[in-house]
Amino acid sequence: MRLILVRHGESEWNRIGRYQGQIDAPLSELGRKQAEALAERLRREPIHAIYTSPLSRAAVTARTIARYHTDVPFYEEPALLEINHGEWQGMLASEVKERYAVELREWKFYPTRSQMPGGESFSNILKRVLDFREQLCREYADETVLCSTHDVVIKILIADALGINMDRINRIWVTNASISVIEYGEDLPYLVSLSEACHLGRLESVREQQAL
Numbered sequence: 001m002r003l004i005l006v007r008h009g010e011s012e013w014n015r016i017g018r019y020q021g022q023i024d025a026p027l028s029e030l031g032r033k034q035a036e037a038l039a040e041r042l043r044r045e046p047i048h049a050i051y052t053s054p055l056s057r058a059a060v061t062a063r064t065i066a067r068y069h070t071d072v073p074f075y076e077e078p079a080l081l082e083i084n085h086g087e088w089q090g091m092l093a094s095e096v097k098e099r100y101a102v103e104l105r106e107w108k109f110y111p112t113r114s115q116m117p118g119g120e121s122f123s124n125i126l127k128r129v130l131d132f133r134e135q136l137c138r139e140y141a142d143e144t145v146l147c148s149t150h151d152v153v154i155k156i157l158i159a160d161a162l163g164i165n166m167d168r169i170n171r172i173w174v175t176n177a178s179i180s181v182i183e184y185g186e187d188l189p190y191l192v193s194l195s196e197a198c199h200l201g202r203l204e205s206v207r208e209q210q211a212l
Contacts, residue, residue, distance in 0.1 A: 012026055017093040100117065179195075
């Protein structure tokens with residue numbers, strides 16, 4: 001299976017550095033332009049199924065891509081939801097840093113043993129994401145699937161494919177509206193591309209311009 005992972009376009013809360021988690025923050029104006037550029041980049045890509053997180057920032061990105069793939073089955077999939085940030089959801093990054101400094105450091109350096117206050121455990125998101133990946137590999141063994149999803153979900157799938165310690169996922173940068181590709185076969189999985197964003201040109205959100 002060829003798995004095309006796209007991160008949603010920039011949301012309004014990405015833009016201002018506010019934690020989203022499973023709150024449904026919409027795409028920003030830049031995010032909508034990024035989604036259009038992403039759709040154009042994937043216009044002629046053979047795709048056999050499109051799956052998206054139910055959150056609108058991912059779903060709108062996916063539907064923008066799907067306009068060029070009208071005959072491709074389209075599904076909303078809860079397994080692709082972002083991790084629930086609990087009490088951090090709706091807070092600015094500066095506020096989280098001030099009020100939850102110890103917990104934030106643990107999330108950054110040791111996510112597998114951390115849990116955001118009132119949020120989802122890492123073991124839970126890890127299980128739901130990898131269970132879904134196994135399902136896709138069974139159902140689409142020789143086909144191409146596109147998933148429109150979120151930062152932590154993509155990082156987990158990349159770390160899993162590379163066989164690296166999950167505590168290293170926050171060393172991976174995945175830009176908004178970027179493309180990462182993993183190929184699964186009978187042998188090892190292969191990371192074909194990571195956070196490809198050439199199609200964005202000046203629309204790319206560079207790391208230094210985002211707190212999250």
